[in-house]
Amino acid sequence: MKAQTSRFNVIGQLDSLRRYARSLTRNEADAEDLVQDTLVRAYEKRSHFRQGGNLKGWLLTILHNGFIDNKRSNRAEASRAEAMASVADTSLQPPQEHSVHLSDIRRAFFALPEEQRAALHLVAIENLSYEEAAATLGIPIGTLMSRISRARAALRLLEAEPQAGKIARLRIVGGRDE
Structure with a gap:
């Protein structure tokens, strides 16, 4: 019993x-x-300590590894x-304002003439190339681009109209935005 106590005497290692x-953490x-964490880990892993091994080195290794883990x-x-x-x-706009804005955009989109709405929908929403959209509509590519x-x-x-200090934020995707 005396050999077991001296073999795992961590109290003598506390100063080290x-x-x-303190050197590691400052x-x-x-x-x-x-x-404290080192002592808990050492106690939990005490079965892994080799009899006759270097207790100080083992505890310092546990401490170092704990520091790195932390x-x-x-x-x-x-x-x-x-x-x-x-x-x-x-930050997000309040959902009500966003809904109103989307409603305005939807209303403006549906107010476009049918040929412009169809051309813009195919390019901006369906993500077709100009060539594909022109072929779908059966029109020359120049006419599509014009529409x-x-x-x-x-x-x-719609975005250029002053709206209570709002900054224009509509960006039409697809093609060039000139």
Whole structure:
């Protein structure tokens, strides 16, 4: 029984553990937490300690690995927090205002002449190339481009109207936006 106690005498190693922990963390409270975690891990893994092995080296290794694990964990948590902050910083318009704006755009889109609406729909919504859209409508590509240009200009007028200090935010996709 006496051999078992002397073999796993961690009390005699506390000064070394505390010194090394303070050296790593540069903070007294964090060093004490690290030593505490080390002792818990050592107790849980005591069956892995080789009889006659270097207890001090084994405990210092556990402490060092615990420090590295904590550092990685803190870095990953900071990265997640930063990612969440970047997502949280993006502000959204109130849903009512967004719904009203989409309703205005929908109304303006459906108010376009049929040939302009069809051309813009095929290119901007269905993502067809100009060639494919022109073939679908059975018109020359130049005519298609003209219709899309006129449709975009009409929709831009919706955004150009001053609306209580709002910034224009409509961008028609597909083709060039000139």
